[in-house]
Amino acid sequence: MSQFWSALVHKLTPYVPGEQPRLPGLVKLNTNENPYPPSPHAVAAIREELGADGARLRLYPDPSAERFKEAVAAHFAGLAITPAQVFVGNGSDEVLAHTFMALLKHEKPILLPDITYSFYPVYCGLYGVQHISIPLGEHFEVRIDDYNRENGGIIIANPNAPTGHLLPLAEIERLVAAHRKSVVVIDEAYIDFAGQVIPTSIALVNRYPNLLVIRTLSKSHSLAGLRAGYAVGNTLLIEALERVKNSFNSYPLDRLAIAGASAAMNDREHLEKTRLAVINSRTTLSTDLERLGFEVLPSAANFIFTRHPHHDAAQLAAQLRQRQVIVRHFTLPRIEQHLRITIGTDDQCQVLVDALREILG
């Protein structure tokens, strides 16, 4: 507290990111990073942009990152997406922040699940957006019919975090069609891990001008350290985001990020290989944990959400930590007995399973 703080700052409850400890040898399964390296083409593109002497860094990057927008549109060419339907930002967190400001701040409160990405209520606090939390069902599922009430917008992560629950595309369409007077935001941070076929809501944007789909390269493209995210929607929604972005920071993506993110979007083969590896490891890890007596929620993401009926979650997390394995534990109502565990390589998953077997005795 300080007399120098604005009234708003006094009232803020900031988001607390998962820790990034600088200890070597840790098995880090707490922030849903991808265990595999990014596309070699992305790395090469970053090196090329840097050049021998870094001279290009003298110059500002393209403020609208057209190259990245074109790569996103090309990636979704099968869904007839154009670059004008794409907005890009410094990680999808920034895209989300602008979305709250540009499209969700209205008179009426927005609706969001009670258990979801905990950054959403933080943006509400920052931008003065009223919200109503809609409880998940007893199996932690989003129930579309519970959103049938007046609202100033709706935001849902699909798959949801930290539960991993996936709503089928038909359910998303039902939601978007039932709320044509509000913007419906679908955060698809984890959708590439949903299955062999990716059930993306981007398939609906050309039919629903009220739908905005937000994606990140942090998880499925292994680029959490580069900071690149994007949104796809009707050009009028994109224009609103551009207006906010150009009132905040003209150059949210630096030259290296634009080069790397564009190349990553173009490398479908790498995405396919790594996302299928994660999906396979998820199946193996879920089975292994069930054998140890854990209840594992079905997950469409690169993490699983699990609890042990006879062991306290906070204690398990602490015991894992002593064995150099870190997972995420949330001290929140309804989920304080659950752990969210990121899918690592098969070797990392094995270290986790061995550690748990030892702990459970």
Ligand SMILES: *Cc1c(COP(=O)(O)O)cnc(C)c1O
């Ligand atoms: C990780 C995550 C994000 C943020 O991703 P960045 O692009 O790294 O900012 C957004 N939404 C959800 C649901 C996430 O889990």
